[in-house]
Amino acid sequence: MTDAATLYIDGKWTGAADGATFDVLDPSTDVAFGAASAGGAADARAALDAANAAFPAWSRTTAYERSEILVRAHRLLGERAEELAQLMTREQGKPIRMARAEVKYAGDFLLWFAEEAKRVYGMTIPSARADQRFTVLRQPVGVVAAITPWNYPISMITRKVAPAIAAGCTTVLKPAEQTPLCAVAVFEILHEAGLPAGVANLVTAEDPAPVSDVWLNSHEVRKLTFTGSTEVGMMLASRAAASMKRVSMELGGHAPFLIFDDADIEHAAKGAALVRFLNTGQACICPNRIYVQRPHVEAFTEAFTARAAKLKVGAGTTDGVTIGPLIDGAAMAKMQRQVDDAVAKGARVTTGGTAVRPDGLTGQNFFAPTVLADVTPDMLIYREETFGPIAAIVGFDDEADAIAMANDTRYGLASYVYTNDLKRSIRVTEALRFGMIGLNDINPTSAAAPFGGVGESGTGREGGSTGIDEYLDIKLIGTAL
Ligand code: NAD
DSSP states (O other): OTTOOOOEETEEEEOTTTTEEEEEETTTTTEEEEEEEOOOOHHOOOOOOOHHHHHHHHHOOHHHHHHHHHHHHHHHHTTHHHHHHHHHHHHOOOOHHHHHHHHHHHHHHHHHHHHHHHGOEEEOOOSSSTTEEEEEEEOOSSSEEEEEEESSTHHHHHHHHHHHHHHHHHEEOOOOOOOHHHHHHHHHHHHHHHOOOTTTEOOOSSSSHHHHHHHOOOOOEEEEEEOOOOOHHHHHHHHHHTTOOEEEEEEEOOOOEEEOOSOOOOHHHHHHHHHHHHGGSSSSSSSEEEEEESSSSSHHHHHHHHHHHHHBSSOTTTTTTOOOSSSHHHHOOOOOOHHHHHHHHTEEEEOOOOOOTEEEEEEEEEEOEEEEEOTTSSSSSGTSSSSSSSEEEEESSSHHHHHHHHHHOOOOOEEEOOOOHHHHHHHOOOOOOEEEEEESSSOOOOOOOOBBOOOOOOOOOOOGTTTTGGEEEEEEEEEEE
16 A cells, blocks of 8 residues: 555555545644545445456355455454554544554454354245245345444444455445544455455545445445444435345444442442543443432442543553543534533533643643533433533432433433342343443443444444344245255
8 A cells, every 4th residue: 555545446555536635633633644545436436346346256255265364364453453553543542552452352353253154054944835945045245335433443344344254245345534544454454364356445535425425326235334423324324225225224322321229339430430431432332321329329420520530631642541532623512512501501510521631732632521410301411422521410219210211312222220139130121222231231242242223323233143144135945846
């Protein structure tokens, strides 16, 4: 790859057809540290042609051949883990320890799907007719278009590309405009791992629409897999319906975190703080509403605030930093808007509440870890995804109350329950309308487990034993003897 030749099409690195490029910024300084090709419609078309041409041969490779490539990619990613983590922190801003954890998580998908490739079993079904046999095959859907976000810029790519490769699909992928270089690093690994030309193609772009337009308008793309905001996901899914593409949508969340009076309040405060401020609050599974049973609200707020106040804000590469920069100025403005709105409607700020300037940094994207107490349903933060380091605490009286309030959202991705009462844990987890629940646990995620949401948090599951199904069609053969 030469500088700003960041499109990977048909096995070759190239620049945009019109030569356009765009700057890649370090969010902790707002200074450009690299450049990427600004792919457009012509590049999207070239990538699609390559994926389309590669599909017939690729879909006929054996699962063992595909698996071997993924195993090699996993090894290469492991060898480059530190380099990738440093790049991710630079481009996306997350503290280096979290970047290292994400690289490991990204690698897990390569290995998981290398194994799953070999388990794409079919079925035989008894027929009511003695002279008939039913056989079911699972076959690759065809060309897959993938669109990924900036907040987990490497793992959100492997979580899509690895199952597509394993299933025998070919792919065209557009990463977020904020993090094109992480995507380039992943595709360099796939190339070196021996992935044949055209099987996975990368189009970096500053403006996503011309690229996605080509893919959405094409009948050749049979599947759209998207991770990003609910707003964009719903728009893309409705357009994908015009040519009846299959869709997987991993969208936004507004996770409730329920802490019952029988829970260990200190333990809950620790867990809630870790996951609320995960990735500087920029994770789709971050809790947006922390519900605490009365009369423990004050004790919890105090313990939680003490933890939030101790977090260290700064550049992700600095030792001990736990809160990096937000991705951009728009995210900063959203934080202040949510805080100001909540305060105007009666919330108390127990720590933070404003932008900060950590020592020596020119960047303007640092927001203090913030805790809002006395949050009520009329506040913006109660319904709008925050995607930043602000915690909202709400009191509740009883179990029925807690369940009703937790479910009072159009989202349905992650949720959390802290209780030591076995029967209550069963009642509550069964009643919550969310795709994932952490029960006394803050990390219900793994390459081996199904990740995804219900409601406006999306459809489809990534990872787990069903993750590969998203890339396979079912074919029935009824045979007369
Ligand atoms: P986003 O929707 O703005 O962008 C996501 C991707 O969509 C990017 O590649 C972007 O370029 C592209 N995009 C934006 N507008 C488009 C358009 N008009 N046409 C085609 N493509 C377009 O989201 P984001 O800010 O990058 O990511 C944050 C969101 O992602 C949050 O809502 C978060 O909850 C969600 N997310 C969900 C999961 C999950 O697995 N459910 C994981 C990570 C992030």
